[in-house]
Amino acid sequence: MATTHTNITSAAEAYTPEPGSLLVSLTPLPPETFETALTNLALAFPGQNVLVATPDTVPQLSSGGPLRLLQYTPSAPSTSPWILTAADYFNTFKLAQEHNASACLLLGSESHSLQPEAIRALAAAVPAADLAVACYNLGPREGLLNSAILYPVTRALFCASPRFPLSIDIGFSPRMTERLSIAAQRFTSADQDDAILWPISEAAVANYTISEIDIGPRTFAQPSDDLNTILTEVAGSLFSDVDAKAVFWQRARALQPFRKVASGPVTPATAADIAPMLETFSLAYTNLQEIWSLVLPPNSLLGLKRLSLMGAENFSMPDALWTRIVYDFILAYRLRTINRGHLLGALTPLYLAWVASHLILVNSGTAPETHIQQLAATFENDKPYLVSRWRWPDRFTP
Amino acid sequence: MWQQIELALSQSARRVLFQLASFLPGLLALLLAVIVFTAFGALIAGLLRRILASIKFDERLARNPIAAISDWAPSHSPSLLFTRAVFWAFVVIGCLIGISAFDASYANNTQVSFFLVPYLTHSVGAIILLIFGNVVARFLARSVLIGAVNAKLQYARFLSLGVKWLVQVLTAAMILDHLEIGGTVVDLAFGILFGGIVLALALAIGMGFRDIVSRSLERSSDRIPNIDPLPGDPDYKSPTEPLRHF
Numbered sequence: 001m002a003t004t005h006t007n008i009t010s011a012a013e014a015y016t017p018e019p020g021s022l023l024v025s026l027t028p029l030p031p032e033t034f035e036t037a038l039t040n041l042a043l044a045f046p047g048q049n050v051l052v053a054t055p056d057t058v059p060q061l062s063s064g065g066p067l068r069l070l071q072y073t074p075s076a077p078s079t080s081p082w083i084l085t086a087a088d089y090f091n092t093f094k095l096a097q098e099h100n101a102s103a104c105l106l107l108g109s110e111s112h113s114l115q116p117e118a119i120r121a122l123a124a125a126v127p128a129a130d131l132a133v134a135c136y137n138l139g140p141r142e143g144l145l146n147s148a149i150l151y152p153v154t155r156a157l158f159c160a161s162p163r164f165p166l167s168i169d170i171g172f173s174p175r176m177t178e179r180l181s182i183a184a185q186r187f188t189s190a191d192q193d194d195a196i197l198w199p200i201s202e203a204a205v206a207n208y209t210i211s212e213i214d215i216g217p218r219t220f221a222q223p224s225d226d227l228n229t230i231l232t233e234v235a236g237s238l239f240s241d242v243d244a245k246a247v248f249w250q251r252a253r254a255l256q257p258f259r260k261v262a263s264g265p266v267t268p269a270t271a272a273d274i275a276p277m278l279e280t281f282s283l284a285y286t287n288l289q290e291i292w293s294l295v296l297p298p299n300s301l302l303g304l305k306r307l308s309l310m311g312a313e314n315f316s317m318p319d320a321l322w323t324r325i326v327y328d329f330i331l332a333y334r335l336r337t338i339n340r341g342h343l344l345g346a347l348t349p350l351y352l353a354w355v356a357s358h359l360i361l362v363n364s365g366t367a368p369e370t371h372i373q374q375l376a377a378t379f380e381n382d383k384p385y386l387v388s389r390w391r392w393p394d395r396f397t398p
Numbered sequence: 399m400w401q402q403i404e405l406a407l408s409q410s411a412r413r414v415l416f417q418l419a420s421f422l423p424g425l426l427a428l429l430l431a432v433i434v435f436t437a438f439g440a441l442i443a444g445l446l447r448r449i450l451a452s453i454k455f456d457e458r459l460a461r462n463p464i465a466a467i468s469d470w471a472p473s474h475s476p477s478l479l480f481t482r483a484v485f486w487a488f489v490v491i492g493c494l495i496g497i498s499a500f501d502a503s504y505a506n507n508t509q510v511s512f513f514l515v516p517y518l519t520h521s522v523g524a525i526i527l528l529i530f531g532n533v534v535a536r537f538l539a540r541s542v543l544i545g546a547v548n549a550k551l552q553y554a555r556f557l558s559l560g561v562k563w564l565v566q567v568l569t570a571a572m573i574l575d576h577l578e579i580g581g582t583v584v585d586l587a588f589g590i591l592f593g594g595i596v597l598a599l600a601l602a603i604g605m606g607f608r609d610i611v612s613r614s615l616e617r618s619s620d621r622i623p624n625i626d627p628l629p630g631d632p633d634y635k636s637p638t639e640p641l642r643h644f
Contacts, residue, residue, distance in 0.1 A: 082644070142642040220642075227643055228548045234644070273641060276550070284547045287554050291540065339537065345544035355641070 022123055023101035025092040026054040027081065027109050036112035042067055043116035044123070053095045070095070080194045081109045082221040083234075084168050086184035087193040093181030096174065103127065104177050108168025109221040118215045122171045129211035131203040132171035133162045136215055140368035141273075144355050147372045149235055149326055156379035157242060157249035157386075158204040162212045165200045166234070169215060172199070179206055196237040205248045231351060232344040239333040246334075250387050277356040278312055284349030291346045295332040300324050307353065317357035319378040325350055326379075327386040335393055428496035435492025443485040450477035493522075517577075524573045531569025535562045553602060560599045567591055 022045070029037055034056055041052060045067075053070045074091045088106060096104050103126040107114065118134075125132035136143070146164060154165040172180065179202055187195035203210050223230050242249070285308040293301060303321040310316065329347050333340060362368045389395075450456075455477045497518055539562035546554030571588035574580050580587075 143644065144641065145643045222642065223644060228545075230644055280548070280550055283550060283552070283554070287543060287547050291544070339540070342540050342544055345548060348548050355643075 021100075021102040022048070022050045022105065023092070023096050023099060023103070024050055024052045024105045024107065024119075024123075025088075025095060026052065026056075026107055026111055027084075027088060028055050029109075029112060031056070033110070033112040037107075037114075038067060038069075040112065040114060040116045040119060044119040051099055051101065053092075070099075080223075082223045083166065083196060084108055084170070085193060086187040086195040086197055089177075089180045089197055090184040090188050093177050093184070096177050101174070103171065103173060105171045106169070110219045111169070113217070113219040114169065115216055118169075118213070118218075121213045122169060122215070125211040125213055126171040126173055128209070130173045130176040130206075130208035131199055132211045132213055133164065133167040133200065134169040134215040134218075135163050135212045136167075137217055140362050141359070144358070145231065145234060145351070147358070147368075147375075148322070148351060148354050150238060151372065152323070152376040152379035153238060153242065153326065153330075154198075154200055155376045156383050158201045158245075160200045160204050160210055162200055162210060165198060166196070167199075168220075169218075170199060171213075173208075176203060176208055179203075179208075196234065198238065198241045201241055201245055205245055227352075228345060228348050231348050232341060235347065236333070236340060236344050239330050242330055243334045246390060250390065274312065274315075274356045274359055277352040278315060281349050281353040281356070282308060284346075288346055288349065291338065291342065292350075294337055295343065295346070296325065296328050300328065304350075313360075315353075315357055315360055317354050319375045320382065322350075322354050322375070323378045323382045324385065327382065327389070330386065331389050331393060334390070424500040424502075427499035431496030431499055432489070432492045435488045435495065439485040439488025439492070442488065443481040446484055447477060447481045450480065520577055524576050527569060527573050527576060531565060531572070535565035535569065538562070538565055556602065557599070560595060560602075564592065564595055564599075567595065 024041060026037060034054070038052070041050065049068065051068045051070055053072050055072060055074055072091070072095060074087060075094055084106060088108075092104055092106050095101070103123065105119070105123055105126075107119070122132050122134065143164070146166065150165050151163055154160055154162075176199075180197060180199060183197055183202055184195075187193070187197075200210065225233075285304065289301075292304065296304070300321060303318065303324075307315070307317055307321075325347075329343060332338065332343055337343070338346075358368070358371060361371055456475055459476050500518075539558045542561045543554055543558035546557050551557065567588065571584060571592075574584045
């Protein structure tokens, strides 16, 4: 399985889709932004015959235009607009099958903010790669859950370097579409239409090629739920996926090369951002000790004790400690050491402690992406710990 | 007179020993049935475990994505779940047979079996209630503790303990009522205790929220209408980007 990082301009100029063979599936958009999205798609594929599928009401377009609009009724409804769900993948597969599409683009919410060049580049990557995922230009205060857990775990266990495993703009080949639909059907048939799928791990397990495309600026719909609910949903889904694919990631594989880090202006985090997170951690340390002790080994508990004694100015969670915490929680999720909802609820204060530590580090001058890459490397280097504990969970580990 | 006392004592002793002699075989039959069926169950469970291991039952079930039984089995081993279920089924059958033998060991006109056998079954129900109540109490206490900590409530542990004691007091009252112990005294004591715990929790929450409400009212009364401070003002605070976890 190969992963390539593609620049927008060069790939976009070379791409010419065959007539009627590209399917672009849009998630529901407000009417005022839907027109903008169609305009961007028309600019992205000038003179090409592209099928655009949408669950929204389709406006009347002049005949002879490049876009063929298709309004469809989703066979599985999705009610989480901020993320791509099993229902979205399943609906896309059904449409691709019906219209014999040779490539698919699935664009998430707020897709009207995507530049035409970015859409074109995403489509251009698909003939060469089975899965093309977007790489977003986020600030240091955005995508923190992805930086803390999703990216390091995916990179370490599945040896896939895409920065955003839960990208909401994806291009896939027919065989990738089919594979994702099989994974999606397991959830939609059990009435879990809002279940989250992990395309990167599916492609890695199937040994399909993965490409990553710089998308540039984009707006995102934010989830309306609180952090605890989001963490439970996203991290729980990731842990479940890791559990299901244990046979794959336990085999040793080559480490990923260090990603190039682009530096840029950083807005320093204020005490108003960090103090509430430190308070939550301090309160959790006082009250959740007995729950953490069921999941974490003595060394990690000692590390947390040292952390609880640190002041706000020098609060710093070592990367090794956070790595062990995540791995131990993945293991506890698998073993059902405690109720899974309780387990992920107990992870929330630890995650906030990491975020506070990360922001303090960024304030001190460290480039945020440098820290994230170092964290991902720590996850890779400590993978043998997870493998060992996975195989022998009853063995004593200090 | 001493002869009559001696006669009364010997007759009552004979009656009690007779009752005991009637009671012991039934009790021994109960214990024997439980022990024999437990041993039989252990033997069957051991044989079943070997058979399931030889046909690779766990691996076959794991290949089936629909069957979620592996998620719920102890140590993710469905064969262990089945063998334990078989073992405990034999133990339960042994108990039922033993209780039936215990009941049959008495003559129809005795009062002991009329009261004791239903009481045994009520005892089993009470034990189940006790186990279930404790499990629910611990689950709810942990849920409240984690939820309160994530909501930054300082009295999270107090809330958690309160919920745990509420459920355990309720469970104890249900058990005593099920065993018909105490009658109205238990009902009254439970009502007073339960009401007291709920009142204490309500006062604690109300007192805790009092500060939050007063701070909220102060903020709304001190708000300066329609004037945003400009960058040169001393009250100006540079806008910070919100944290986005996703």
